[in-house]
Amino acid sequence: MDLKTLKYDAIIVGGGGAGLRAALQLSKSGKKVAVVSKVFPTRSHTVAAQGGINAALGNRDGEDDWRYHMYDTVMGADFLGDQDAIEYMCQHAPATVLELEHMGMPFTRDENGKIYQRAFGGQTREYGKKNVHRTCAAADRTGHALLHTLYQQNVKAKSHFFSEWYALDLVKSETGGVSGVIVECIETGELNFLQSKAVILATGGAGQIYKTTTNAYTCTGDGLGMVLRAGFPIQDMEMWQIHPTGIYGVGSLISEGTRGEGAYLINSEGERYMERYSPNKKDLDCRDVVSRCSIQEIQEGRGCGPNKDYVLLRLDHLPKEVIEKRLPGITELARTFAGVDPEKEPIPVIPTAHYMMGGIPTNKYGQALTTDKNGNDVIIDGLYAAGECACVSVHGANRLGANSLLDIVVFGRASGMHLEEDLKDGKPFSKPSEEDIGRCLSRYERWMSSTDQSGSEPFAEVRSDMQQIMMDYFGVFRDGKGMQEAMDKLLAIRPRVQKAYLGDKSKTFNTSLVEALELDNMIEVAIATAYSALYREESRGAHSRIDFTERDDKKFLHHSLYFIDGRLEKREINMKPELVEPFELREREH
Amino acid sequence: MSKKVISVQRFNPETDKKPYMQEYQIDTNDFHGTMLLDALEHIKTMDQTLTFRRSCGEGVCGSDGVNINGKNGLACITDLRKLPKTIKVRPLPAFPIVRDLVVDMEQFYSHYESVEPYLQNDDEPATERIQSIDERAKLDGLYECILCACCTTSCPSFWWNPDKFLGPAALLWAYRFVADSRDTATEKRLDQLEDLFKLFRCRTIMNCADVCPKGLNPTQAIGHLRDEMIDRAI
Ligand SMILES: Cc1cc2nc3c(=O)[nH]c(=O)nc-3n(C[C@H](O)[C@H](O)[C@H](O)COP(=O)(O)OP(=O)(O)OC[C@H]3O[C@@H](n4cnc5c(N)ncnc54)[C@H](O)[C@@H]3O)c2cc1C
Ligand code: SF4
Ligand code: SF4
Ligand code: FES
Numbered sequence: 001m002d003l004k005t006l007k008y009d010a011i012i013v014g015g016g017g018a019g020l021r022a023a024l025q026l027s028k029s030g031k032k033v034a035v036v037s038k039v040f041p042t043r044s045h046t047v048a049a050q051g052g053i054n055a056a057l058g059n060r061d062g063e064d065d066w067r068y069h070m071y072d073t074v075m076g077a078d079f080l081g082d083q084d085a086i087e088y089m090c091q092h093a094p095a096t097v098l099e100l101e102h103m104g105m106p107f108t109r110d111e112n113g114k115i116y117q118r119a120f121g122g123q124t125r126e127y128g129k130k131n132v133h134r135t136c137a138a139a140d141r142t143g144h145a146l147l148h149t150l151y152q153q154n155v156k157a158k159s160h161f162f163s164e165w166y167a168l169d170l171v172k173s174e175t176g177g178v179s180g181v182i183v184e185c186i187e188t189g190e191l192n193f194l195q196s197k198a199v200i201l202a203t204g205g206a207g208q209i210y211k212t213t214t215n216a217y218t219c220t221g222d223g224l225g226m227v228l229r230a231g232f233p234i235q236d237m238e239m240w241q242i243h244p245t246g247i248y249g250v251g252s253l254i255s256e257g258t259r260g261e262g263a264y265l266i267n268s269e270g271e272r273y274m275e276r277y278s279p280n281k282k283d284l285d286c287r288d289v290v291s292r293c294s295i296q297e298i299q300e301g302r303g304c305g306p307n308k309d310y311v312l313l314r315l316d317h318l319p320k321e322v323i324e325k326r327l328p329g330i331t332e333l334a335r336t337f338a339g340v341d342p343e344k345e346p347i348p349v350i351p352t353a354h355y356m357m358g359g360i361p362t363n364k365y366g367q368a369l370t371t372d373k374n375g376n377d378v379i380i381d382g383l384y385a386a387g388e389c390a391c392v393s394v395h396g397a398n399r400l401g402a403n404s405l406l407d408i409v410v411f412g413r414a415s416g417m418h419l420e421e422d423l424k425d426g427k428p429f430s431k432p433s434e435e436d437i438g439r440c441l442s443r444y445e446r447w448m449s450s451t452d453q454s455g456s457e458p459f460a461e462v463r464s465d466m467q468q469i470m471m472d473y474f475g476v477f478r479d480g481k482g483m484q485e486a487m488d489k490l491l492a493i494r495p496r497v498q499k500a501y502l503g504d505k506s507k508t509f510n511t512s513l514v515e516a517l518e519l520d521n522m523i524e525v526a527i528a529t530a531y532s533a534l535y536r537e538e539s540r541g542a543h544s545r546i547d548f549t550e551r552d553d554k555k556f557l558h559h560s561l562y563f564i565d566g567r568l569e570k571r572e573i574n575m576k577p578e579l580v581e582p583f584e585l586r587e588r589e590h
Numbered sequence: 591m592s593k594k595v596i597s598v599q600r601f602n603p604e605t606d607k608k609p610y611m612q613e614y615q616i617d618t619n620d621f622h623g624t625m626l627l628d629a630l631e632h633i634k635t636m637d638q639t640l641t642f643r644r645s646c647g648e649g650v651c652g653s654d655g656v657n658i659n660g661k662n663g664l665a666c667i668t669d670l671r672k673l674p675k676t677i678k679v680r681p682l683p684a685f686p687i688v689r690d691l692v693v694d695m696e697q698f699y700s701h702y703e704s705v706e707p708y709l710q711n712d713d714e715p716a717t718e719r720i721q722s723i724d725e726r727a728k729l730d731g732l733y734e735c736i737l738c739a740c741c742t743t744s745c746p747s748f749w750w751n752p753d754k755f756l757g758p759a760a761l762l763w764a765y766r767f768v769a770d771s772r773d774t775a776t777e778k779r780l781d782q783l784e785d786l787f788k789l790f791r792c793r794t795i796m797n798c799a800d801v802c803p804k805g806l807n808p809t810q811a812i813g814h815l816r817d818e819m820i821d822r823a824i
Contacts, residue, residue, distance in 0.1 A: 039643075039645050039651075039653065040653075040695075040699075040737075042651070042652065042736070042737055043645045043646070043651040043652060043653050044645075044651075045645070045646065045651075047646065047650055047651050047736070048646050048648065048650050048651070098717060098718055101718040101719065102711075102714065102715075102718075102719070103708075103709060104708060104709025104767075104770070104772065104773075106726065106729045106733045106770075107718075107726075108726065109721050109722065109723050109725075109726045110723075111723065112720070113720035113721050113722045113723075113725075114717075114718055114720065115718050138733075141650075141734060144650060144734065144736070145733060148733070149709075152707050152708035152709075153708055155703055155707060155708060156706075156708040187688060216645045216646045216647060216651065217644055217645055217646075217647055218645045250623070252648045329650075332649070333648060333649075336648075336649065336667050336669075337648070458635065458638065460634075460635040460638075461635075502638065503637075503638035503639065504638040504639045506602055506604055506605075506639070506689075507604065508602060508603055508604055508688065508689045509641055509688050509689040509690075509692050510641075511641050511642070511643075512634070512638040512639070
């Protein structure tokens with residue numbers, strides 16, 4: 001196969017918030033940099049983020065402090081987060097948000113003309129004592145405002161884009177690092193090897209492994225698949241955030257910002273049940289907590305509707321102006337997808353797969369990690385990861401709302417800065433392994449030569465079976481027996497993926513080929529989730545087991561690392577922030 | 591409703607000389623969801639060669655602008671229940687067709703980039719730039735654009751002069767920055783539009799505002815740009 005090689009100082013895979021922030025950093029450095037994105041950058045999933053981005057600006061409450069934000073994040077993460085990374089993120093949050101404002105991001109404003117901040121789940125002041133308004137918002141279209149602003153800045157900086165190009169796999173170097181990436185131009189079908197001194201993966205989440213999800217069709221965990229196939233681990237894959245308020249039957253998200261503005265959940269009896277479960281934080285308790293309560297209400301027969309299988313989100317008591325000015329986007333979604341007018345009727349909602357806390361392990365500079373024989377961290381030469389595909393880990397076992405937009409910008413920037421320094425210091429190209437290029441191309445060849453014989457199925461059928469299993473067994477509550485069954489089923493699906501066929505062999509804009517390649521990634525992410533979830537015999541954050549209902553710090557206060565051969569390793573949690581005393585283990589408060 | 595006929599314009603440059611319509615009979619009970627995109631996804635599980643763009647599935651990313659029974663819109667928020675039994679789906683008009691419903695948007699993006707769609711202001715204050723609620727309100731109805739191109743490809747002035755007339759979306763973005771109290775480049779922005787075509791080819795036909803899936807009104811934005819230019823001419 002003819003394979004054109006192009007050389008770049010740095011390649012960024014992903015044009016969402018993380019990728020674009022990294023690109024901006026590097027474009028300004030005068031180095032030869034390119035961004036590869038399978039969709040036009042402003043179509044990346046960041047565009048769908050609604051509620052806001054956290055920063056302790058204190059615009060509304062007079063005083064706020066990044067240390068309080070850090071405390072909330074550590075607690076929200078149920079102690080599975082790395083405290084050095086959380087410290088870095090929270091400390092840099094105010095400057096990050098102000099920088100976005102300077103770039104032109106159209107934040108909503110308060111009476112003083114400053115950035116408007118709203119309440120969000122799990123956010124407090126004075127270490128849990130008072131409520132706080134910390135979430136900076138552009139109405140309920142914060143992600144759109146953020147992504148477009150970052151794209152605009154990249155237009156200004158004349159960043160180079162490979163738009164609608166699909167990254168297949170990382171090419172390893174002869175010394176075990178990363179030498180570049182194999183990409184396909186979706187429009188023409190042409191394959192290229194982009195050789196680069198470093199690759200930053202910013203490929204976003206993988207919510208599509210679940211049947212119903214708030215995530216876009218394009219959230220298929222591609223970066224994770226690439227890393228696993230290159231022989232590197234992924235971390236904390238059991239930790240999936242199931243958001244309390246996805247629109248029933250559809251999955252579209254109704255932002256937590258809605259509850260931040262005063263909406264609340266009710267059951268079939270009209271009871272505001274979160275007051276019972278969580279007397280202080282109520283509807284603004286952490287997402288894992290609220291989702292569990294909703295499921296419990298449904299399981300105990302207090303669900304709404306003919307099948308008693310959802311709950312209701314009420315906001316008809318809010319002033320019309322609040323709904324119109326601050327929640328226009330969710331109003332549109334509720335009308336279109338639930339057929340209800342939220343100014344008059346409650347919205348039917350259900351906990352829905354939303355966010356991947358796990359991902360590619362990195363340090364706080366975005367450098368991707370693996371381990372040596374003794375289990376020590378080893379930096380992978382030439383590989384960075386940032387955004388939802390990375391696990392740095394600031395979200396631990398449960399992400400706080402509005403911390404992800406922050407994460408993607410802070411660590412997109414940090415990885416860009418770190419790589420910029422490395423390039424300045426003369427980081428060289430590494431020598432790509434010919435053999436590994438062959439490995440990367442073989443997956444493409446497998447699909448393009450797949451045939452419709454007996455025993456093979458269209459890939460979409462296999463995908464749908466996988467999504468159903470994930471939905472049935474890896475939701476809000478999990479149990480060992482069910483997960484073991486699910487694991488067996490997933491392991492049986494893996495060979496079906498290998499045999500599945502692609503019914504379109506065209507070169508021109510072959511979206512079925514892209515979907516088939518994505519399925520290779522999704523099944524590996526699903527299997528990683530199953531292995532990690534079975535391994536963690538405790539309940540922590542979003543991982544809630546009915547057979548192990550307590551958090552078990554003696555046995556499980558560590559990250560889980562998963563390798564593609566099914567191997568699991570422990571990795572220590574960082575408890576060493578630089579500027580403050582570490583937050584010591586304790587129970588979460590509600 | 592349960593049975594529908596979806597007639598899709600097909601074209602694969604590798605095998606077809608010219609585009610043709612292909613009919614798919616569907617039963618809406620056979621798949622989940624009620625939107626046109628759900629139907630296209632369903633058809634794609636049976637005919638993998640059917641090609642279209644999509645990402646968010648909820649009307650916020652701008653990927654799936656198509657022409658539905660003669661009117662541009664987003665497949666993902668077009669409710670099948672509100673459409674007649676037979677639905678004709680074609681690619682957005684006026685752009686070169688890449689394959690089936692996928693068009694080449696190069697021209698659209700280059701017009702967008704030509705208006706320098708980024709805030710210009712060299713100050714670096716220590717805190718945020720102050721903007722009053724009223725000043726910020728001027729950006730509503732502008733910043734929400736998702737670059738779907740439904741408007742520009744429905745604009746007759748753009749059809750006639752696609753290379754010279756910037757089209758409603760790019761002009762909406764031009765005004766989004768003129769309207770921003772934080773932007774200091776208004777004069778330059780208006781200078782760049784002083785040309786017989788770029789802006790002034792708009793004939794106020796309103797197709798653009800009529801089709802915008804986000805309820806935005808490019809005609810009005812273009813009107814504001816004109817007013818600004820007239821104001822400074824006096
Ligand atoms: C509905 C919704 C609302 C949310 N609201 C909020 C919120 O209010 N606040 C908050 O903090 N967080 C929110 N989140 C979470 C947050 O939006 C995401 O975690 C975040 O935007 C992810 O950004 P990213 O840059 O990592 O990835 P994405 O924005 O998903 O970008 C991924 C990029 O990678 C590219 N890519 C992927 N695979 C490949 C490949 N193989 N080849 C080439 N390119 C590839 C894609 O094209 C895309 O450009 C929300 C999430 C959802 C789903
Ligand atoms: S109002 Fe102007 S821009 Fe809009 S469709 Fe008509 S001519 Fe085109
Ligand atoms: S103005 Fe409306 S129709 Fe035009 S590109 Fe923007 S969102 Fe689409
Ligand atoms: S798929 Fe995003 S707008 Fe329709």
